[in-house]
Amino acid sequence: MTGEDRGAAMAASIVRTSRSLGLGAEAVDLMSRAHALAMVPRVASLADDHHPLYLHPGRTVLVLLRDAGVTAPEVLAAAALVESEDAEYRVDIDTVELEIGRTVVDLVTAVPLAGSEMLAETLVTADRTVRLVAAAERLDHLRHAHLRDDLAWRRRVHAEAVAVYQPIAERTDERLAGRYRHWRRNFERRL
16 A cells, blocks of 8 residues: 555545544544645655554544544544644644634644643643643554654653653543553553
8 A cells, every 4th residue: 555545545534434423524524634734744754654653643533533532523623733743744833724724723732742841731721622632642652652763762752651641641531541551551561
């Protein structure tokens, strides 16, 4: 399967899952446009379509749909566009506003970046929607952390996940919390 095929397969999976949860055409269109926009920097700079970051936007959306039961289209669109770890894959916020809209921009910018100062405090005081997006987006990065060669980075993200993201998931959504507990057990064995 080529990168284009893998990207198209992910987009189709998002659409199928959304429709199965009752999302209408307008909602699916918004989410699909956000996902396509989030893929632009990945398609442009990742030569390997099997790179763990390639399908990250779509996987984040699917975590919210399947695990947390989120069906709000603006939330799902924002989830596709949040990139907490790698700045080179973030879509310019002005482009997001022009293409997707202000409501999504507000959600994207409300999600703090991993490693940021006051991360825990920001997430604890954030509304549930922001916590859901942050926890789901970060979980997808964490699920692929073992594939990165940088051991110091893996230790840092593990410590941050245990100290910040897992407790946020625990207080936000039981299914996401369960996913964090599962990830932690598996990752700690590899670390």
